[in-house]
Amino acid sequence: MSILIYANTANGKIHKSALEAVAYGSKIAKDMGTNTTAIVVGACDDADTLGEFGATKVLHANDTKFNSFDPSVYAKLVTAAVEAEGADIIIFSHDYTGKSIAPRVSARLDAGLVSGAVDYPNTNNGFTIRKAVFSGKAFANISITTDKKVISLLPNSVDKSPVGGSASVETFNPEVGASTVMVKEVVKESTDLPLTEAEKVVSAGRGLKGPENWEMVEDLAKALGAATACSRPVSDMDWRPHHEHVGQTGVAIRPNLYIAIGISGAIQHLAGVNQSKTIVVINNDPEAPFFKSANYGIVGDAFEVVPKLLEAAKAFNAANH
Amino acid sequence: MKILVCISKAPDTTAKIAFTNNNTEFDTNGVQFIVNPYDEWYALVRGLELKEQLGGSVTVLNVGTAENDPIIRKALAIGADEAVRIDVNPTDALQASKEITAYAKSEGFDIILLGKETIDYNGSQMGAMISELMDLPYVSLATKLDVNGNTATVSRDIQGGTEIVEVSTPVVISAAKGMAEARIPNMRGIMAARTKPLNVVAATGAAAATTISNYELPPAKGDCHYIDAENAGELIELLHNEAKVI
Numbered sequence: 325m326s327i328l329i330y331a332n333t334a335n336g337k338i339h340k341s342a343l344e345a346v347a348y349g350s351k352i353a354k355d356m357g358t359n360t361t362a363i364v365v366g367a368c369d370d371a372d373t374l375g376e377f378g379a380t381k382v383l384h385a386n387d388t389k390f391n392s393f394d395p396s397v398y399a400k401l402v403t404a405a406v407e408a409e410g411a412d413i414i415i416f417s418h419d420y421t422g423k424s425i426a427p428r429v430s431a432r433l434d435a436g437l438v439s440g441a442v443d444y445p446n447t448n449n450g451f452t453i454r455k456a457v458f459s460g461k462a463f464a465n466i467s468i469t470t471d472k473k474v475i476s477l478l479p480n481s482v483d484k485s486p487v488g489g490s491a492s493v494e495t496f497n498p499e500v501g502a503s504t505v506m507v508k509e510v511v512k513e514s515t516d517l518p519l520t521e522a523e524k525v526v527s528a529g530r531g532l533k534g535p536e537n538w539e540m541v542e543d544l545a546k547a548l549g550a551a552t553a554c555s556r557p558v559s560d561m562d563w564r565p566h567h568e569h570v571g572q573t574g575v576a577i578r579p580n581l582y583i584a585i586g587i588s589g590a591i592q593h594l595a596g597v598n599q600s601k602t603i604v605v606i607n608n609d610p611e612a613p614f615f616k617s618a619n620y621g622i623v624g625d626a627f628e629v630v631p632k633l634l635e636a637a638k639a640f641n642a643a644n645h
Numbered sequence: 646m647k648i649l650v651c652i653s654k655a656p657d658t659t660a661k662i663a664f665t666n667n668n669t670e671f672d673t674n675g676v677q678f679i680v681n682p683y684d685e686w687y688a689l690v691r692g693l694e695l696k697e698q699l700g701g702s703v704t705v706l707n708v709g710t711a712e713n714d715p716i717i718r719k720a721l722a723i724g725a726d727e728a729v730r731i732d733v734n735p736t737d738a739l740q741a742s743k744e745i746t747a748y749a750k751s752e753g754f755d756i757i758l759l760g761k762e763t764i765d766y767n768g769s770q771m772g773a774m775i776s777e778l779m780d781l782p783y784v785s786l787a788t789k790l791d792v793n794g795n796t797a798t799v800s801r802d803i804q805g806g807t808e809i810v811e812v813s814t815p816v817v818i819s820a821a822k823g824m825a826e827a828r829i830p831n832m833r834g835i836m837a838a839r840t841k842p843l844n845v846v847a848a849t850g851a852a853a854a855t856t857i858s859n860y861e862l863p864p865a866k867g868d869c870h871y872i873d874a875e876n877a878g879e880l881i882e883l884l885h886n887e888a889k890v891i
């Protein structure tokens with residue numbers, strides 16, 4: 325009985341989401357009196373840092389043939405690690421990588437999967453985990469009824485402070501067959517901060533009138549260390565790139581801070597953002613529905629309000645650095 | 646080119662979300678159901694475009710009871726050639742994936758398309774499960790798909806960017822925004838859909854691995870704290886001292 329965590333990497337380093345997944349898994353392990361193994365696939369030069377977040381052992385599949393991402397191959401690797409470690413609970417981050425591998429591992433092991441978990445499992449009566457459903461409009465408590473259990477954790481859901489400790493790193497390159505998906509090209513997004521991982525997001529809608537007015541949005545985002553997002557019509561009209569579209573049919577996010585500028589707050593938009601911890605709405609229409617979901621509201625013209633915020637944010641930065 | 650598009654039923658995006666039976670069941674009272682947008686707008690339409698370009702057929706598949714027939718007819722109205730419904734109300738994605746695999750395994754589909762997730766359970770599970778159970782390659786979160794002979798060229802979203810991959814058919818692909826433009830069924834399509842085949846096949850009785858214990862609605866938001874537009878800059882202090890998010 326042990327817990328296995330798939331630890332994501334990016335550019336040869338452990339990814340932030342992996343720290344949270346390992347912290348999550350090791351808290352569960354501690355409560356159950358067992359230990360935590362992490363598996364890292366592909367090039368990574370700081371796998372040992374996972375020890376600080378509670379992993380006692382790290383399996384590193386570092387053969388160069390694993391450098392290219394193929395969920396089928398990665399699922400076989402994880403399954404091999406499950407067998408090697410006798411793991412019963414397997415944890416992923418619910419991000420692009422986890423979404424492609426966790427269900428495969430679940431199908432391979434015939435193990436129940438809760439994807440997008442937002443809390444620790446409740447083991448008082450079975451094994452039940454909370455996840456957001458109906459695009460953030462509700463939660464469901466889902467019980468896994470199989471012996472082996474797979475969880476993918478929605479990033480930014482639980483505490484990810486280091487607990488101290490160290491992990492032994494072992495090479496783990498089992499024979500799992502070759503990849504059938506050939507990567508031809510990788511195009512990086514221009515942004516430095518992917519939207520789904522951002523803790524702060526500045527978002528704007530049709531109220532901004534045209535793509536030429538986004539400079540102030542970008543400046544404010546930069547001053548706050550935030551990523552930028554937009555409403556659906558804005559990306560449909562190609563004012564902004566598709567990957568910035570948030571909402572029920574775009575990306576669902578739950579940052580600590582979501583600032584909505586000139587967005588009316590349609591139900592489909594809210595569905596993708598209403599789990600944000602703090603919501604700020606800036607709109608010149610006091611009746612805009614978004615104010616009902618806001619923690620802070622400013623009724624006013626974005627073209628006057630945003631420059632004031634930018635100035636205050638810059639002053640704040642100057643005073644706090 | 647034999648194309649399978651898996652479609653799921655979802656509540657309309659404006660549906661009021663409420664629960665009954667001690668919060669153990671979704672309250673369908675007054676709820677309008679639609680084809681899950683990712684399945685319809687992107688997976689189905691791209692499937693139809695590929696058929697128009699390369700010839701072949703598009704089959705839509707739903708795992709569900711007769712209640713789902715209206716949304717299946719909608720997919721036929723948009724242009725699918727035939728439909729299959731596996732007659733069981735599945736409890737989870739693993740059960741539905743097993744049923745789909747049992748049916749699709751011997752049908753010789755070249756491409757199995759489906760949306761990246763449903764807008765109700767947001768699981769993002771089915772594509773990966775089906776490909777694993779059928780032992781096929783899988784490309785998730787695809788925003789572009791072209792097929793040339795036995796090779797599919799797919800752009801997919803990955804962490805921090807886009808990846809362009811090549812894969813041989815048969816393959817399972819989950820579709821995200823960008824892959825196609827939604828189509829609205831016309832009168833002719835709606836008429837034709839009435840007579841297109843909708844074959845009901847019996848379920849194999851595959852088991853689920855999870856059950857839903859109960860639902861909860863999120864806690865109501867407190868009142869909005871308004872800040873005067875003239876002094877908008879005060880927000881920054883509030884975000885720091887009160888909300889503690891910057």
Ligand SMILES: Cc1cc2nc3c(=O)[nH]c(=O)nc-3n(C[C@H](O)[C@H](O)[C@H](O)COP(=O)(O)OP(=O)(O)OC[C@H]3O[C@@H](n4cnc5c(N)ncnc54)[C@H](O)[C@@H]3O)c2cc1C
Nearest residue numbers: 529530531555556571572573586587588592593608609626
């Ligand atoms: C099936 C379906 C799925 C959908 N999915 C999504 C989705 O995922 N995401 C999404 O965002 N939408 C989605 N939509 C669309 C959604 O219904 C709304 O139409 C959309 O969110 C509106 O975008 P908006 O708020 O930018 O524009 P509008 O509704 O036009 O609102 C513009 C706002 O800007 C304000 N404004 C105007 N000028 C100023 C100014 N000078 N200063 C300040 N404020 C100003 C106005 O008062 C208004 O509130 C979906 C719709 C459907 C039917």
